[in-house]
Amino acid sequence: MHQNMFSISVASAFFFTEIKTGALKKLLSGFVEELWVKWELQGMVTLSLLLQFALVWLGHHRRHQGKYSHYVAILVWSAYLAADWVATVALSALLKAKVGELHSELVVFWTPFLLLHLGGPHTISAYSLTDNELWPRYLLGFFIQVGVAIYAYVKFRSDNSVLTYMAIPIFVAGIIRYGERICILRAASRKQFSNSVFSSTSRDAEKRLDNILTNSSTSSHVPQTLDEYLREKNVIEEGKSFHKAFYLYKMYVPLFSELRLRIYRNLREHFMLSHSIPAEDAFKIVQIELGFLYDMRYTKSTVLQSKKGKILQGIYLLSTFSVLIAYSITVGNFSYPAVDIYITCFLLGGAILVDIFSVILHFLSDWTMFYLSIPSNEGHKFLGGTIATRLVHFEAKKKGIVSMAQHSLIDYCFKVNTSCWTSILRVLDTEDLFGKFWYTSWEKVNPNLKNFIHLHLQEKFIRYQNIKDEVSRERIDKNFEEFDHQLLSSILKERGDHVLQGKGVVFMDEFKWSINDVEFSHSILLWHIATFVLFYDDKRRYSSSALGSYCQISKLLSNYMMYLLLVRPLMLPKGIGQVRIRDTEEEVMRFFGHVKSLNNNDAASALLHMENEFPLSSIHGKSVLRDGCKLASMLKALGEELQWDLEDKWEMIANVWMEMLAFAASKCRWKQHATQLRHGGELLTHVALLMAHLGLTEHIRIVPQQSAEEQSLKWDWEQLSHMSYYLA
Template sequence: MENLAKLYYDWEIQLLVLLSFAIQLFLFFTGGLRRCSIKLHVWLSIWMAYLGADMVAVYALGYLSRHEDAHPLAFFWAPFLLVHLGGQDTITAFAVEDNSLWLRHLLNLAVQVFLAAYVFWKSIGRHNVELLVSGTFVFIVGVIKYGERIWSLRCGQYGSLEESPGNQYQLPWLVEIFEELPVERESTDQRTYYCDTVCLGVCSMPTVFSIFVSRMAKLRFRKHPFKDRFVGIKQNLKVLEIGLGIMYDDLYTKALVLRTRGGVILRCMTQICSWIAFTVFFLGCDRGRYSRVDVAITYSLFVGGLFLEGCGLISLMASPWTLAWLKARKHEKLAWLSLSLLSSGLIGWWSEKRPLWSNAVGQYNFYGWIAVHSEQHKPIRSFSQQCMTMVIRMATLFGVEKEKVFWISKLLDREHIKVDRVLLKCLVDRVDCPGGTPGALPTIIFRCLRGDGIGPLAEGFILDAIGYHVLTEAHLRKYPRSDVDAADTNALVEHCQKLSRYMMYLMVASPSLLPVDESSVAMLEWCRGDEVGRDWVRHAESRADTLQLGKETLEEIKGRWMQLIIFAAIKARSETLAAQLARGGELLTFVWLQLGFYISKDEEPFNFNRPELTWGA
């Protein structure tokens, strides 16, 4: 054990420096995966790397300040650790709340710069001038990198976005390129079509930004060249994806800073300083004076840093903003190169065919918990659901009430399924023309609240959603799933079930996205333990028994769920939806954004606090 401890002590700083660099490599190539993945292991690994990156770098700097004589060349690694603290272009914030901590990072910058400078200063006189000059340039790169990170965090803070006039999106060349796009936006050339779609998504950013910071009134009454041509276009879904993807980049990466003139100047400075530092070190390092391992580690840090800088430039080139800017400046060859990198999806993750979000919706069967007889009809689709069934059976054997293990169900019993693009398009189109004619949005929501048709009477959003979920689940069980000849009917059944269980998933997993005033646990206790609640469930089930089987009934059920989702999107807060962008995105966000486009082109002011849009009115 003593030999092992001594071996670790001798190699501790080398391992820490290499670990710090390995984490930076991991973060660069995986930081953007969160926008299009909801897998737990992806989220957990990025989260651990994001937290561990600063911890390892700070600890290594502290070690160097106390053991500067252990390894003669180790002083040279302090500026590299400062570069690592500056983070990577693909991830500056893991969650939207991290942007609010930019002042803490500013304080850390002062402390860590002082510590790195202290380590560097203690080594003056022990090494040749070339080595000190090289280290000084690396030190400059580290300060700039850390400054870029703090700048990005401050720009991504939601308060800063609300205070910003939005000039970063109001660019003259956007109008030029928008006017050159074909009105019909149809082309036999798939690459040209995709290029026009990307440019259209970039041109939509002034409207998207105004929607995210809730400036709809200002957007509606000012002259805007874009908003009237975004609704109803053929590639609407892809334009929405691109708009949400750009907002993700601006909130969670360095993209917003790198689009500014100051950001470009700083990035050019880091490139020049990095190459000067490497050249001076290569020419002036006395390799016979230092350990081979230490020299090899230093070269690895240089080469790896230059490699990440090169990948960062490629990622910047493979950006929708770069493509649109090159198109506006008539640089066709460079625009073709940018489009090739953009559509490849290797670095920028903007592939033409790959969705720019998780492309998945959550599902949860709340009816299985409030209906006693529903357990035998509940399908077991995954291993986690099988585990949940075993937990319920074990709890029943030991006399534990079913409600006591509901919190476990909220983790194990929910699932994610792939989005039906037809259903998503139906939802988006419903916003554009919700009642068959433009301007019918308030009327159709008012009818939903009044309970016209097959739905229960409105008593509040969460009661309406749960009651209609019970009605939908009870009615859909009457349809045989093996009927191959009724493909249209089966598709409607699936759509109704997906919408119903998606709303329940939001209620149990993300209640902050819904206009609810009760938790899912409280509603479960009310539906199962209160006589009024049990009567409510039985009433919804009896309403389901009176419905006739057929496409007409299914279409009405599907339409009512769309109305509920549209209303939920109206009441959703932009801050909460912005936070969901870092978790794979939500189907509700597409409806909300399309709703913003629809409202922005309305000639009359739209008041979200109209009496008919208030539950229980």
């Protein structure tokens, strides 16, 4: 639906302008109509500027995941569409107005400011990736709206007014800002973004690369590792994370365009995070990488990084500052209404403040930390020793992803069942999207969870490497690459079955019906219900201190996967999960009837005895409630039979959930990962990128070097853009 929003916004603006006069005459009294006509443009331009301030703040904060991210997303969507709509309505009102109707020449002076507002602030260029693909429509809108603005300016200008000439620099600034937006949207579109990966395509570039890679005479001057390169460049300690993230981002960014990478076996170490790196640092680096990607796809950060962009930015600020000074000097000579004079000052000052706020936010961004942390000259070195070091040290306190969404299906059913607003909202919101967001909670991604995820992925990689090494020592033939791909695919397909196999044949035979024999969404629901029942049953039977870290991790991952299934189903493999969720919800409500208050401990106890109390014939549709409770009973009984302690049982369950999380991360399309960055990003995306850094993705193929001089193969971080082309 969003792909048509631009056309709807423009069309509705002109339609509103066309009918409002007739509607006002019929619906409003003469006094109100006169008041509306008098203050319409003043209200429109003021609202348009206020929306720019809102977009600066919202565009910056929507990159953060957390409790209020859904509400921020709604506000961003509303402000993003309203900003274009209000500016277009104001321009169309000027287009429809007649000479003599406007009571002040200042109203015409406001025209170029509307072009500034249509260009938008630096903190947001697109609401979604779809906006980037629609850049031709925005380009057409650019020509139309610039034409309308110029027509209105010529139509109402006064040859004797100094405002006529003061408006010209604002027109220049407005065209720069609006054109800037079109260029950014085009550069961030899928095709252009993919092409930017291959920035060097000439034969000379390829020849230079061959010299870099195989020329032994220069090999001694080429750093072998990124750490050596950063030491050689005197990067300050606090800034190394930003540099590691930047270089990894440059090499892995093709994945987000659904491109496949070929990496030479001798160079793979340069593309991987070190095994010795702590989990906190690994998640922090991934967080910075995704921040770079967000800036490239959703903001105008590239404008403030390039030389051309800085020149245009200088022209923009010079134009607005010069007009503000000229207006301040000459405003006393005008006999315009005081309100119009104040609105003009507000527009001039607001245009400058919006840009200054955007520049400050960019100055505090990861891009600035990247550039400041590597002193390039004496002046920069002095800055790096004072301001830069303090800034980088402050920014270096980041700890990666902070929070993760949580959704408990049983809790959700109780809350919806007892809410008096449910039946009212369901009339308009048939899929209960509002309810799903409203009842989503948030938990911190604590260090224990990060360590658990990081360790699991490392163990998966080591197992993958060990199997490859054993096979390669026994037989190295032409089919080894095919074997490697099949081995990787089989490891990535694990979604809990490997954990069961590790526990023995009994486990695999007893529980494979809940993992291997059902589709993925079905498996998530089964294990989610079982985890809920066992968690609150153990909480009822034991003290909270007896429930260890694996128990908490299982609960976090279970509720997070349920959240993905309920709220972000496009990030998971296709299935009929939504049908099963609906039928299971109905089954929960039927089982508990009209119980108004029942704590989770009592609910879990009731569900454990469900088989005895709930006849099989009453099971509804695709509901998995009964099977989920059966799974919980089997896990509890087997744990008692084998005399497990709580930690053993929950360790197994936590590892099953971790395999499900890794499976979902590997199956989710990279485009979907990039799409969710507009909502602050998902834990699933961080896991997918961590897996990619370990080579645990089917989008990366490790291939042998064709050159006979494999041992002299070196890596040059200075030629990173060329290397991307050579290896991709």
